[in-house]
Amino acid sequence: MSDSAIKVEGVSKLYRLGEIGTGTISHDLNRWWHRVRGKEDPYAILGEENKRDTKGSDWVWAIQDINFDVKKGEVLGIIGKNGAGKSTLLKVLSRVTSPTKGIVKSSGRIASLLEVGTGFHPELTGRENIFLNGAILGMTKTDIKRNFDEIVDFSGVERYIDTPVKRYSSGMYVRLAFAVAAYLEPEILIVDEVLAVGDAEFQKKCLGRMKDVSVNDGRTVLFVSHNMAAVRQLCTSAIVLKNGKLVFEGTQNEGVNYYQSSHNTNSEYIHDGNIEDALGNDNIRLLRFEVKPATGNVISVSSGFEIDIEFFNAKENINLDVTVEMKNTDEIVVFHTGTVISDDRSSKRGIYRVKTAVPVNDINAGVYKFKIIFGESQRYVLYAMEDVIQFEIMNEASGSNSSILPGIMRLQVPFETTFLK
Amino acid sequence: MHTKKNDYTFVIKPKTALLDINLAEIWRYRDLVLLLVRRDFVSFYKQTILGPIWFLVQPLLTTFMYMLIFGNIAKLSTDGIPQILFYLAGVTCWSYFAECLTKTSETFTANAAIFGKVYFPRLIIPISIIISCMIRLAIQVSLFFIVLAYYLIFTKEGVHITWAAALFPVLIIMMGLLGLGLGIIFSSLTTKYRDLRFLLAFGVQLLMFATPVVYPLSMTSEKYRWIIAANPFTSIIETFRFAFLGSGEFNLSYFMYSLVFTLVLLAIGVVVFNKVEKSFMDTV
Numbered sequence: 001m002s003d004s005a006i007k008v009e010g011v012s013k014l015y016r017l018g019e020i021g022t023g024t025i026s027h028d029l030n031r032w033w034h035r036v037r038g039k040e041d042p043y044a045i046l047g048e049e050n051k052r053d054t055k056g057s058d059w060v061w062a063i064q065d066i067n068f069d070v071k072k073g074e075v076l077g078i079i080g081k082n083g084a085g086k087s088t089l090l091k092v093l094s095r096v097t098s099p100t101k102g103i104v105k106s107s108g109r110i111a112s113l114l115e116v117g118t119g120f121h122p123e124l125t126g127r128e129n130i131f132l133n134g135a136i137l138g139m140t141k142t143d144i145k146r147n148f149d150e151i152v153d154f155s156g157v158e159r160y161i162d163t164p165v166k167r168y169s170s171g172m173y174v175r176l177a178f179a180v181a182a183y184l185e186p187e188i189l190i191v192d193e194v195l196a197v198g199d200a201e202f203q204k205k206c207l208g209r210m211k212d213v214s215v216n217d218g219r220t221v222l223f224v225s226h227n228m229a230a231v232r233q234l235c236t237s238a239i240v241l242k243n244g245k246l247v248f249e250g251t252q253n254e255g256v257n258y259y260q261s262s263h264n265t266n267s268e269y270i271h272d273g274n275i276e277d278a279l280g281n282d283n284i285r286l287l288r289f290e291v292k293p294a295t296g297n298v299i300s301v302s303s304g305f306e307i308d309i310e311f312f313n314a315k316e317n318i319n320l321d322v323t324v325e326m327k328n329t330d331e332i333v334v335f336h337t338g339t340v341i342s343d344d345r346s347s348k349r350g351i352y353r354v355k356t357a358v359p360v361n362d363i364n365a366g367v368y369k370f371k372i373i374f375g376e377s378q379r380y381v382l383y384a385m386e387d388v389i390q391f392e393i394m395n396e397a398s399g400s401n402s403s404i405l406p407g408i409m410r411l412q413v414p415f416e417t418t419f420l421k
Numbered sequence: 422m423h424t425k426k427n428d429y430t431f432v433i434k435p436k437t438a439l440l441d442i443n444l445a446e447i448w449r450y451r452d453l454v455l456l457l458v459r460r461d462f463v464s465f466y467k468q469t470i471l472g473p474i475w476f477l478v479q480p481l482l483t484t485f486m487y488m489l490i491f492g493n494i495a496k497l498s499t500d501g502i503p504q505i506l507f508y509l510a511g512v513t514c515w516s517y518f519a520e521c522l523t524k525t526s527e528t529f530t531a532n533a534a535i536f537g538k539v540y541f542p543r544l545i546i547p548i549s550i551i552i553s554c555m556i557r558l559a560i561q562v563s564l565f566f567i568v569l570a571y572y573l574i575f576t577k578e579g580v581h582i583t584w585a586a587a588l589f590p591v592l593i594i595m596m597g598l599l600g601l602g603l604g605i606i607f608s609s610l611t612t613k614y615r616d617l618r619f620l621l622a623f624g625v626q627l628l629m630f631a632t633p634v635v636y637p638l639s640m641t642s643e644k645y646r647w648i649i650a651a652n653p654f655t656s657i658i659e660t661f662r663f664a665f666l667g668s669g670e671f672n673l674s675y676f677m678y679s680l681v682f683t684l685v686l687l688a689i690g691v692v693v694f695n696k697v698e699k700s701f702m703d704t705v
Binding site for chain 2: 015016091092093094095096097098099100101102103104105106107108109110112114115118119121123124128131132135136137138139140141164
């Protein structure tokens, strides 16, 4: 039977939204007064579940009542959407901030890697920074000296080791920084998405090193990532967080599947109830906007996806048209396409349904959102709505490369190869 | 090797005891202290021609300025001590204290980026600052000793070293701890209330005039002397001058008052610091 390395019991963290500073003295005094009388924090009661899109109290539970147990030598993947509380949990575990409630017990030292290159000083040389950064991460001078050659070797910046790091290229900087972190030797290692650095070759090297740490050295690793392929590859178990709560606990494959199937919840807008209350105006009421995988349960680069829209049109006898516009998170328009619903002034008052599909392997993995525009005679806007829905296209390995390829498009075009000479 | 099922070495809890400094942990991070000191020292003079000599320029120029303004224009007494020695002693001690204070008071705000990503005992930063300042002080004190040696050997001015010179290490530590104690209180409070930063900036300047830096304690009138003497730094600087210049006198009760004041302030500082370091990331 293996012992547990970290035991998390009922950990919660309350955050205050809005501006900190104004009115805090009175709040502080009020809290202090409640504490003196042995009562519960008056503001903690107001704390709400962490949902970013609904407005409510100023106090929010970033994580709420988290319980889990990690065995020694296990690699636990922590997955969840942005804002699900992953970072807060890591901050609590790495002692950057203390929990509002609950307790964490660990056997052995925890080192956290929430960022690479913490404390690097631009004026100091690579050599000096290896020692400084190593010490900040909790290594002693002797530890660093022992691993120094390997660190330099791993980073591949040997030639510049006595040059101030301000002269480094950003790639060299990051490689050096990760190299230091790669040789940390704690019993428990917490890694945030620091793997998203460097070129593909270096990323592979980092993943390899992480695997090495857990498999060969038998250390416990807590790994937070959005890269599901990396979670499947590296982890032995996984937990899924949603709105600050732990919603799933199991093996890494179960966790990833659970996350991917539950993840696309806001990839749909469905209105039920009175038509008058739906999104829209007197001309148009949007009743449904859904994005669904064309095959399988998950929208991925190889599943293709369908767009399914239902709306109520109030204007009779006009030339009605509808356009959808898809943007990525950098606000770059991926496509802007639409269809004419009626071109001979024949629109009817009532509910229409419009469907289309985007072919397999056209668009790369990533998060995208849709804008919808209803127009008259392709000239006047009847109603337009930004960011109606947001959804994610999951990555899938292409050949032996499991990381997300660059580019907005992910075309699979036939190549023709001829040997010439 | 056998480990018990519930043999946990670290526990993270919401609140801890009032005074909970893990000295063993700080000791384990001693290499970090040294590396931070080295970083401060090295980065200070990187890409300069004069290098560490810059540590001497500031006290010298300040001393000359004081000689001109307080010594020759305002004609303040220096207790019969050569002006350069009198002011240099004051400036050296005061700038050490002021630097310890202002730099430690920025502990949380200046290091928020590091503190937000990595855990190490937060007291490491103020401790390393005090040691960095001490290195600077060592350079400046040697300048003072060189000037002192010149006056002792080549002139017949009324300068003499007294028994109190044996208190020198105690004085240095007291100055440092006073700056540290006050500094960490300020740094803890500024995480939430930034107003204090502005108060501190000119507060340090004003405090200098409430301390016998540019004038001797003997010059103050009997009526107001208690105000000056209530300042814990007064007796430190007076003792320093008495020790090396033989001016003024050594007052044991003032000295004990400063010592107790320093220790109490430090204790309060550590308690406040301890409380704030747990959650300052949420408010900074």
